[in-house]
Amino acid sequence: MAEPGPQRVLVLNAGSSSLKYRVLDVASGTASVQGQVERVTDVHQALATVHDRIASAGVGEADLIAVGHRVVHGGARLVRPTLVDDDVLAEIENATRLAPLHNPPALAGIRSARAEYPHLPQVAVFDTAFFANLPAAAATYALDAEASARAGIRRYGAHGISHEYVAGEAARLLDRDPAELDQIVLHLGSGASAAAIRGGRPVDTSMGFTPLEGLVMATRGGDLDPGILLHLLRHGGLDVDGLEELLHHRSGLAGLAGHPDFRDLLAALDAGDERARAAYDVYVHRLRKYVGAYLAVLGGADVLTFTGGVGQWAPRLRADSLAGLQPLGIEIDPERNTADQPGPRRISAAGSAVTVLVVPTDEELSIARQTLAVLG
Template identity: 40%
Template sequence: MTKQTILVINCGSSSLKFALIDVATKEESLSGLAQRLGASDASITIKFNGEKQTFSLAASYNHQAALAALIEFLQTNSLTQSIVAIGHRVVHGGEMYHQPTLINDEVMAQLKSLSNLAPLHNPANIQGIEAALAAFADLPQVAVFDTAFHQTMPNKAFLYAVPQQLYKEHSIRKYGFHGTSHYFVSREAATMLDKDIEALSLVTVHLGNGCSLAAIEAGQSVDTSMGFTPLAGVTMGTRCGDIDPGVIFHLTTHCGYTVEQVDTMLNKESGLLGLSGISNDCRTLEDQALEQNNPQAKLALDVFSFTIAKSLAAMTVSLSKLDGIIFTGGIGENSDYVREQIVKQLAVLGVAIDPELNAQAIRGKSLNIATAPSPAVLVVPTNEEWVIANQTHQLIQG
């Protein structure tokens, strides 16, 4: 049987993440990242045959040029013949898109019209799609949306308490993000617990530079922490999370900030970075707090853990019961310290973990770290690329 692979493309504002996945075996034969596109130190790193290779890129390289470098590598290693479709991560699908969608001219026009809902993300996603359409004109291309999984939220969970013409005329509402991750780990959790996903009530906790939580009842998202944009919710790497909107008015009216400066500060200079004044990297802050006894690093991690614990408790309001909590993402999968700090604050929910099991759950290891009679506390590595590949393949086969 001929091998069939899906090329998954995930474009950030200055990066392009990619993977080549065999949908039959789940084998990831190639993966990598082009980063700092447009800067003098732009580079592309490709993992293939168990080895990583990094190539420098010219400062003029954009997403299309980076994709051209990837295609050249694929062609040189005879990998293009097996590609049957391209799957693209698109951050914001608004209310138009509930499912993976085959990309055509009409869809492209609609995606561009949604860019004002995610100005930091959708334009980069569109650049990647346009580059791939030019490079692989004969292959079907599919958009898989971060927001799609959360379209099952009831209106009491997604509506804001503002005049409703803002929702009807301008689509102002909570959308939620990291949908492919929340979808994947909830299904993996059901397998680990040997239960049907429709019988479970879960809270999924995706912790990385961006962080979000979701309440999942019978396999469907019924609430989530991020909002109209990925800025809302818990404290993140450089994003502030939930904040009194009056702070923005105060900064622009009384402190001399422009709207653009506030936007930059809240998205790129806040969170762990803003609180610590050191770094947005959790590993660096843990070292500073635990090994160097740095009070600002400790404070940043305390605020981070508290906002997550508080949001996690709030998610349970949407559930009929609490069968389990799932930690995933770079921090959620690898920081036993952060997991411990969060769980310590959930005693009211009867949640408790085994310190030894918690310490073992790192570097891609899936494990239930709870102690009876606590609800399950699972560490589950996410695989958003596999979800995109699988859903792309299902759509083109259908």
């Protein structure tokens, strides 16, 4: 009997500022085609570029079994990987009101893939799904209960695909059962979020009703006194659309320093730019607050893991965000932290009670695996 051929899945990961793509053999995890379009300003043009690159590599519809898509927000109904049909597409579009920066590029990716590969199943994998069963105390806002219920207001979280994958890889790296570990995962990229994970399941996360809450990000400011929004509406000359544009595009590192890309921020910091220094200090301060909060939520942690483009490649940030936390059991080894190693690694000092790791996330591999699981 002939051996079955490779089960290749095309994964499209359309983020707020980048478009990643990989053709993955799910069993081996190897990619026959992969790439990324960065600093995307026109998602439709970026998608056309991606399809051209895939075709130029000799991969067509007959070489694939499915297309898997990262979708940031599934709302209250889409809480597991789902085969896409017109109704699911409409539900994703409806959830765009909760993630206006992220769901539109994912929708564009799904529609372009349906047109490019009309006979392939399309599967949506949701960043919010990992947090669908957050404990009520963590998921609930202290608002009027009836008003919240009518509007579907709760903390949904985001980056769940990454948090789940990284927590699993951290346990594997330590040769431990995830059920035995209390973990803090810091996903730091253009978007940034923290998660407290007990026994493999999340018990809290920094993003909330939308991906605006929590840590300082490239263009989003994270936690904010809601009274500021009322003040800006009443006295700041902004209407609702202007406020939305401010919160999604002119806040965070971009708003504070004019540098949404962390690499540019660090270059400006090294050049003595005071705005960059202030933005960096705010970023680090917020990150330290969440580390401390999640140590309290978990009652201490076994593992703290950095991931994402910033988390993986900014040793200065890792050192500064955890500096002076030895009384909390966290100590980084300077040489391990600055070693130029691309793979998963331990960066904590030998005597650190909390193991500190750097684990590259692989959302595309996770999406491919979950896509295959949906197909049965």
